[in-house]
Amino acid sequence: MLEVKNLKKTFKKTVAVEDVDLYIEEGESVGLLGPNGAGKSTTISMISTLLPPTKGTIKYKGKDVLKNPDELRPILGVVPQDIAIYGELSAYANMKFFGKIYGLSGSQLEKKIQEILELVGLSDRQKDVVDTYSGGMKRRINIAVALMHNPEFLIMDEPTVGIDPQSRNYILNMVKRLNGEKGITILYTSHYMEEVEKLCDRVYIMDHGRIIASGTKEELKNILSNEETIVIEVAERKQAFTDLLVSQKGINQVAEEENNYQLIVSKGDQLLGEIFEQARQTNVKIKSIHIQTPTLEDVFLHLTGRKLRD
Amino acid sequence: MFNLIKKDFAILSKTKSDLLELLFMPFILLIILGFSLGNVFMSEFSIDTFKVGLVNEQTTAKSLDRFEADLQEDGLPAPAIAELLTAAEESDPEKALTRLLQDESLEELMETQNFDSEKAAEEAIASEEIRSYIRIPENFSYNAWKSLYLNEENGAELILNTQSDGITGNILQSVVNSFIGQYNVESSIAIATQGEAEVSTDSSEYGEVVQLSVEEPINAFQYYTIGMGVMFALFTAPSLATRAFKEKEQHVFGRMMLSGMRPLTYLVSKFISGTSITFVQLITLFTLSTVVFGTFADKELGFWIALLTLTASYALFVGSLTSILTSVSLYSNNSSTVGFFGSFVSVFAFLGGSFTPVDQFSEALKKVGNWTPNGAAMTSYLQLLQGFSLQEVFPLMSRIITLTVIALVVSVWIFPKRRLE
Ligand SMILES: Nc1ncnc2c1ncn2[C@@H]1O[C@H](COP(=O)(O)OP(=O)(O)O)[C@@H](O)[C@H]1O
Numbered sequence: 131m132l133e134v135k136n137l138k139k140t141f142k143k144t145v146a147v148e149d150v151d152l153y154i155e156e157g158e159s160v161g162l163l164g165p166n167g168a169g170k171s172t173t174i175s176m177i178s179t180l181l182p183p184t185k186g187t188i189k190y191k192g193k194d195v196l197k198n199p200d201e202l203r204p205i206l207g208v209v210p211q212d213i214a215i216y217g218e219l220s221a222y223a224n225m226k227f228f229g230k231i232y233g234l235s236g237s238q239l240e241k242k243i244q245e246i247l248e249l250v251g252l253s254d255r256q257k258d259v260v261d262t263y264s265g266g267m268k269r270r271i272n273i274a275v276a277l278m279h280n281p282e283f284l285i286m287d288e289p290t291v292g293i294d295p296q297s298r299n300y301i302l303n304m305v306k307r308l309n310g311e312k313g314i315t316i317l318y319t320s321h322y323m324e325e326v327e328k329l330c331d332r333v334y335i336m337d338h339g340r341i342i343a344s345g346t347k348e349e350l351k352n353i354l355s356n357e358e359t360i361v362i363e364v365a366e367r368k369q370a371f372t373d374l375l376v377s378q379k380g381i382n383q384v385a386e387e388e389n390n391y392q393l394i395v396s397k398g399d400q401l402l403g404e405i406f407e408q409a410r411q412t413n414v415k416i417k418s419i420h421i422q423t424p425t426l427e428d429v430f431l432h433l434t435g436r437k438l439r440d
Numbered sequence: 441m442f443n444l445i446k447k448d449f450a451i452l453s454k455t456k457s458d459l460l461e462l463l464f465m466p467f468i469l470l471i472i473l474g475f476s477l478g479n480v481f482m483s484e485f486s487i488d489t490f491k492v493g494l495v496n497e498q499t500t501a502k503s504l505d506r507f508e509a510d511l512q513e514d515g516l517p518a519p520a521i522a523e524l525l526t527a528a529e530e531s532d533p534e535k536a537l538t539r540l541l542q543d544e545s546l547e548e549l550m551e552t553q554n555f556d557s558e559k560a561a562e563e564a565i566a567s568e569e570i571r572s573y574i575r576i577p578e579n580f581s582y583n584a585w586k587s588l589y590l591n592e593e594n595g596a597e598l599i600l601n602t603q604s605d606g607i608t609g610n611i612l613q614s615v616v617n618s619f620i621g622q623y624n625v626e627s628s629i630a631i632a633t634q635g636e637a638e639v640s641t642d643s644s645e646y647g648e649v650v651q652l653s654v655e656e657p658i659n660a661f662q663y664y665t666i667g668m669g670v671m672f673a674l675f676t677a678p679s680l681a682t683r684a685f686k687e688k689e690q691h692v693f694g695r696m697m698l699s700g701m702r703p704l705t706y707l708v709s710k711f712i713s714g715t716s717i718t719f720v721q722l723i724t725l726f727t728l729s730t731v732v733f734g735t736f737a738d739k740e741l742g743f744w745i746a747l748l749t750l751t752a753s754y755a756l757f758v759g760s761l762t763s764i765l766t767s768v769s770l771y772s773n774n775s776s777t778v779g780f781f782g783s784f785v786s787v788f789a790f791l792g793g794s795f796t797p798v799d800q801f802s803e804a805l806k807k808v809g810n811w812t813p814n815g816a817a818m819t820s821y822l823q824l825l826q827g828f829s830l831q832e833v834f835p836l837m838s839r840i841i842t843l844t845v846i847a848l849v850v851s852v853w854i855f856p857k858r859r860l861e
C-alpha cells in the first residue's frame with residue numbers, strides 16, 4: 131500500500147533521516163521503534179506529506195505521494211507527537227471544528243463526534259476545556275480528532291508519551307481495536323519497546339536517522355537466537371565490576387541501569403560462575419540473577435550497545 | 441471558511457489575557473488619560489478659541505470713493521451711480537468678513553485680534569501669540585465691487601497667512617472658504633495663502649471645504665477613545681499572528697493542511713478574522729465609551745454612519761496587517777520574528793499620535809504620522825468629530841485603503857504557497 135525508498139532529510143547541516151526504506155501493507159500494524167532523536171517524527175512528517183524530503187520517494191498505491199499529496203491525504207489520519215488541539219476550546223468544539231474542515235456537517239457530524247468520544251472515553255468530559263484535561267485525556271482527544279474522517283491509514287507519533295499507565299493501556303487497547311476490528315492500517319511510532327511489541331506485526335528499528343533492523347517481531351528476536359539476556363540485580367553498582375563484566379569473554383553487551391546490569395551473552399556459555407566470582411572480587415552484593423528470553427529492547431541493545439531509553 | 445473564523449473568535453473569547461489586552465486595556469487607559477490629561481489636553485490641543493489676527497488695510501470709505509470715481513468716469517447717470525453705491529455699501533465684503541469673524545458660531549472656536557499693520561501681525565506670529573492672520577489688502581472691497589458689478593478686474597484677493605497646517609489651519613481655511621461661499625462671489629474674491637503652503641495643499645486634498653459646522657470642540661475622552669481604539673486595534677494583528685504561529689508550532693495547521701485545505705484559504709481566514717475582530721473591538725470600545733462617558737452621545741445618525749464606514753476601512757487594514765504577520769509567522773520558524781514585526785506596531789502607534797496629539801510633533805514626524813494607517817485613521821476620526829463629512833475625510837481614508845491593498849498583496853506574495861518546511 132505504501133512504499134518508501136531511500137528517504138533522506140537534512141535540516142541545514144544536520145542529517146535527520148537517511149537511507150530509509152520501508153513498506154506497509156493494507157491492514158498491517160507496523161511499529162517504528164527508536165530512541166529520542168532517532169528521526170522517527172521526521173520520517174513520519176515526510177510520509178504524511180507535511181514535510182518535503184530532501185531525497186527519496188514515497189508511493190501510495192503506486193502513485194507518487196510527493197507529487198499528488200491529495201491522493202493520500204483523504205484516507206490518512208495523523209496523530210502528531212504534540213497535542214495538536216486548541217487547548218482553549220472544549221473537546222467537543224475541537225472535534226466539531228476539525229470535522230467541519232473535513233466537510234462533515236449536521237447530524238452526520240454530531241453522530242461522528244459522539245461515536246468517537248465514546249471510543250476514546252471522553253463522552254462525559256466533552257464540554258470541558260481541553261486545557262483542564264489530564265495528560266492522558268489530552269492524548270486521547272489528540273487521537274480522537276485524527277479519527278473524525280474515518281481514515282483507512284493511521285499514523286501515530288508516540289501517542290502515549292508522558293502519561294499514566296492506565297491511560298496508556300486504554301490507548302494501547304484502543305489502537306489494537308482500531309487495527310483488529312476496523313481494519314485500519316497503522317504506523318505506530320514509539321520508544322517504548324513493550325508498546326510496539328504488544329501492538330505491531332512488523333517493526334522497524336531506527337537509530338541516528340537510519341533503519342538498523344526490520345522484520346516481524348520473531349525475525350528480529352531471532353537476531354538474538356544465539357544469545358540470551360541475563361539481568362543481575364545488585365545492592366550497589368561498582369565501576370570495577372562493570373569493567374570485569376565488559377572484559378569477560380562470552381558477554382557481548384553490558385548495560386547498566388539503577389541497580390541492574392543487563393548482559394547479552396552467547397547461549398550455552400556457562401557464565402554464572404564467573405559472574406559470581408567477579409562480584410565477590412569487587413565486593414558487589416548480588417541480590418538476584420534472571421535469565422530472560424530476548425525482547426525487542428534487547429535487540430536494540432544488541433545492535434547499538436545502548437538501551438532505548440538512555 | 442466561516443468555521444475557521446468562528447474558531448478564531450471562540451479562542452479569543454476564551455483567552456482572558458488577549459481580551460484584557462484588546463478590549464479592557466484601551467478602555468482603562470482612556471479613562472486614565474481622559475481624566476488625568478483632560479485639562480492639560482484642552483489647553484494644549486484646544487481647537488476652541490484659537491487666536492486669529494486680522495490686518496485690515498482698507499477703509500470702506502476710500503474704496504467707495506474710488507468706486508464712485510470709476511463709475512462717473514464710465515459716464516453712468518447719477519441716479520444709477522447712487523443706486524450702485526448703496527448696493528455696494530450694503531454688500532461690502534470687508535464688513536461681511538468682519539461680521540463673520542465676530543459671529544457667535546465662531547466665538548467659541550476662534551478669537552479675532554486686530555492688528556494695525558502686517559508687520560505687527562508678523563511680529564505676533566514670531567512671538568507665537570497667533571499662528572495665522574487674515575489680511576484684507578487695500579482696495580479689497582473696491583476690487584470685489586469692480587468684479588461683481590462691472591465685470592472688470594480679476595476680483596479681490598484675500599490673504600491668509602498661516603503657520604498651522606493642523607486642525608486650526610484647516611478650520612481657518614474652512615471659515616474663509618465658507619465666507620467666500622456666503623458672499624456668493626467666488627469669482628470676485630480669491631484666496632491667497634502665504635506662510636506654510638501646507639494649508640492649500642491640504643485643502644485640495646480634503647476637497648472643497650465649504651460648509652463649516654461648528655461642533656463642540658473635541659474633548660479629552662473623545663480624543664483618547666479614538667486614540668486608544670486606533671492603537672489597540674493594531675495590536676489585534678500581532679495577537680492573531682502569534683496564534684497562527686502557535687497553530688503551526690502545535691501542528692494544528694498541519695492538521696488543517698492534511699484535510700486538503702489550501703494554505704491560501706487559511707491566510708484569507710486570518711484576514712477576515714483580523715478585520716472582523718477589529719471591527720467588533722472598535723465598535724465595542726466606542727459604544728462602551730459612549731455609554732459610560734457619553735463620548736459620542738450627542739452625535740447624529742450621519743456621524744455614526746461615517747464612523748462605521750471609517751471603522752470598517754480601518755478594520756480592513758488591521759485585517760491585512762494580520763495577514764502579513766501571519767505570512768511572516770508561517771514563513772519563519774522563529775517566534776521572535778513575529779515579535780520583531782509585531783514591535784513595528786508599537787512604533788506605528790507612537791507615530792500615529794495615539795498618545796500625544798500629532799499637532800505637537802515636528803513637521804516631519806507629523807507627515808510620517810499621517811502616512812501611518814493609524815495616524816490617518818486617527819486624523820479621519822477627529823475630522824469626523826469636528827463635523828467633516830465622510831466625503832471630506834475620504835482622501836485620508838483612501839490612504840488607509842491603499843495601504844490595506846499593499847499589505848494584502850505583500851502578504852500573499854511572501855506566503856509560503858508550497859507545503860511547509
Ligand atoms: N525542524 C527541524 N530543524 C532542525 N533539526 C530538526 C528539525 N526537526 C528535527 N530535527 C533534528 O532531527 C533529528 C531527528 O528528530 P526527530 O525526527 O524529531 O526524532 P524522533 O521523533 O525520533 O525523536 C534530531 O536530531 C532533531 O534535532
Ligand SMILES: [Mg+2]
Pocket residue numbers: 167170171172211287288
Ligand atoms: Mg519524535
